[in-house]
Amino acid sequence: MPCKIILILILSVVSINCRQDTNIRKNVDTVKTKDIEIKNENEEIVSIIGVGDIMMGTNYPSAGSLPPDDGKYLFDDVKEILKNADITCGNLEGTFLDKGGTPKRCNDSGNCHSFRMPTRYAEYLYDAGFDFMNLANNHSGDMGLEGRESTYRTLEKNEISFAGTLDYPAAILEVEGIKYGFAGFAPNNGTVSLINIKKAKEIISDLKAESNIVIVFFHGGAEGNSAQRVSRYNETYLGENRGNVFEFAHAVIDAGADIVFGSGPHVTRAIELYKDRIIAYSLGNFCTYGKFGLSGATGITPIIKIFINKSGEFVRGEITPIKQIKRGFPVIDTDNTAIKTIKSLTKKDFPDTELNISDEGKIEKK
Numbered sequence: 430m431p432c433k434i435i436l437i438l439i440l441s442v443v444s445i446n447c448r449q450d451t452n453i454r455k456n457v458d459t460v461k462t463k464d465i466e467i468k469n470e471n472e473e474i475v476s477i478i479g480v481g482d483i484m485m486g487t488n489y490p491s492a493g494s495l496p497p498d499d500g501k502y503l504f505d506d507v508k509e510i511l512k513n514a515d516i517t518c519g520n521l522e523g524t525f526l527d528k529g530g531t532p533k534r535c536n537d538s539g540n541c542h543s544f545r546m547p548t549r550y551a552e553y554l555y556d557a558g559f560d561f562m563n564l565a566n567n568h569s570g571d572m573g574l575e576g577r578e579s580t581y582r583t584l585e586k587n588e589i590s591f592a593g594t595l596d597y598p599a600a601i602l603e604v605e606g607i608k609y610g611f612a613g614f615a616p617n618n619g620t621v622s623l624i625n626i627k628k629a630k631e632i633i634s635d636l637k638a639e640s641n642i643v644i645v646f647f648h649g650g651a652e653g654n655s656a657q658r659v660s661r662y663n664e665t666y667l668g669e670n671r672g673n674v675f676e677f678a679h680a681v682i683d684a685g686a687d688i689v690f691g692s693g694p695h696v697t698r699a700i701e702l703y704k705d706r707i708i709a710y711s712l713g714n715f716c717t718y719g720k721f722g723l724s725g726a727t728g729i730t731p732i733i734k735i736f737i738n739k740s741g742e743f744v745r746g747e748i749t750p751i752k753q754i755k756r757g758f759p760v761i762d763t764d765n766t767a768i769k770t771i772k773s774l775t776k777k778d779f780p781d782t783e784l785n786i787s788d789e790g791k792i793e794k795k
Contacts, residue, residue, distance in 0.1 A: 477644060477734070478513075479735070489545035500718070506759065508558065511557050514558075520715075524544065525580045527547055530545060542568075561602065565592070599636050612645050623649045629680065629681055630684035642739070645688070647677060647690075649664070650664045650672065650693050652694050657697070674710060687737060695721070698713075701779045702784050710778075713730035729752050729766045745792060747790055748768050749790065750764070
């Protein structure tokens, strides 16, 4: 049975709390189908799945926004896909807290939402095969300090790594001898800054020194159906600086990142190959029950699976097109909308990128 080691890195990736648990992911080989390949004697290939925003329903201000059957079947249509990778990760929009907490206050009270997921819902993430959750976003502080601390405890209890807050800016997860480093960035209070690119590069450089493969999440950019294009300047939403995601993504790869997954716009954006590393500029809304608008482009999303070698270089990829039904259940989209969207936007925003995306969702180098 493979041994998984979780390291939580505090602040500037200096102080390390290391915990090894031989009971982590019991019968792991039956839980996740390993995709490790040997192309030749010197090149081992691993697979990483990334998905976008996850908010599995909220019990605040009432239980009326929780899914039917207590959410037990939210991931049933996609869990076998999610499990079929060496590492599976996503962006957690909200907190795990059963009751209480201090709801956040917003400048625009008419557009202010606080998400409080029951702590038992974290078991659904574990059961679906998730290894890592990004907490760098505008909802990780929805229930104040109590919400943040409960979220940390809950994810840790369910053996899911996390990063992206000032408390936990980065983490390392070791699986079968490979150390995966994770970091998250956003322009929001209590999170590691997306705007301070110089500091972000320092964090990634330090993390790379301790890891074999570094995976970066960011939550930034404008929002909504009109925000599908990747600009190369600072984007804003409701008067807030949401960062220059193009500059940020390139900078963290320059500093040592191997994969960059974006979220924040609530729509799917283009992908890019930069220095043989993949950037997915927004993975959209993946499982956002009850409180998110899901019409048009906000209702479709990819499961993106990236194969890389142990040096972090892109080998190939796969897009599984997903749509949300029944107010927030992710299911496979037989119309392939996410594939068509990513293919079209990539041609528009990055015409010179060295990627081919097939109609079936295969991603290959030209």
